Amino acid sequence: MLSTDVVVVGLSAMGSASLYQLARRGARVIGIDRHVPPHIYGSSHGETRITRQAIGEGTAYVPLVLRSHQIWRELEAQTGASLFLPCGGLILSSPVGEALHHGKPQFLPRTIQAARQFGIAHEVLDAAQIEARFSQFGLKGDETGYYEPGAGLLYPERCVQVQLELAQRLGASVHTGERVQRLIPQADGVQVETDKNRYAAAKVVVSAGAWAADLLGGPFARVLRVYRQVLFWLEAQDPQTYAPGRFPIFIWMFGSSEGEHFYGFPQVAQGVKVATEQSRVSTHLDRVERTVLEAETQAFLERYVQGRLRDLGPACLRSATCLYTSTADGDFILDHHPDSERILVASACSGHGFKHSAAVGEIMAELALQGKSPLDLSSFRLHQRPAWA
Structure with missing residues (x-):
């Protein structure tokens, strides 16, 4: 049996970050993943992820994203990798009402309030101002927009890879192609x-994403659900129109x-990435x-893109x-397992976690x-997350 200070279970977004931060603090740490991250089977792939500083999901998240932006820049300075592209961000809404976004109503006003509270540079634009600045959008004319110049995109696969590599340089051990079957508190x-070994750890960090409910069981199985999402990369007639700096x-x-x-995103590789989110059908x-069906692509184009x-x-050009x-309620769990203070859980990104x-x-x-x-982690306790109906 291998003995260590901490085992990290799951090595994508939060797991790779945990492994790196533990290693840089001198801990003996082992990371385990059933796949070889960065991989395409979970939530931390697809070329780009949105990052924004004023968080409409709740002001408790703002300190997290501000600190994350600092860490991304520190990682870039250490490695020379390009991880974060600040290309500006626009949140649009019409006065007819807003669909819930990541479980939260009034997402645009909440975003504006967070920006004002934390002194985040931004502008509130009417439809004419949005049209003048970003003519790519076909507006009805009643939209309001929140524009944040410091928002942008992250390259998730690079972020995961860089943190795993740095962690290993600092002494962390990474075990891929290995499936964690049980956690036994002692x-x-x-x-x-x-399925390959046994480990004795003082602490365990579980950041297993879609695998977390099965592994942790109990209350986690009641509060976590997994949803399939589809991403599309569409061809722009003039790619420069959708280039960073212009879109x-x-x-x-x-x-x-x-x-x-x-x-959606500006074009940073082949095609302009756009997507929606669904929380109707769990999996x-x-x-x-x-596999993404042709009917799914056509339905997305007709309902969201056209006009x-x-x-x-x-x-x-491609889909994933x-x-x-x-x-x-769309909020995170950053807490210990109710059966053991030694099992820490970072899960339920709920579609807005990578940033x-x-x-x-x-x-x-x-x-x-x-x-x-x-x-302050009081907003992220397990007992605050309601069970799914």
């Missing part, structure tokens, strides 16, 4: 059983019903349909699926090694 630690990341809420919102890892994004499509592991993941890794390292974090 008086002085946790025994971790996998921002965006979130557009055009109605108040389920699914009446979508988001399980054993049943996920990884809203000019000179984009109809050609879809990813998974959201979500709570009913916060660098800081979450730091929080998990602090909790594992010091038993506390300087940030």
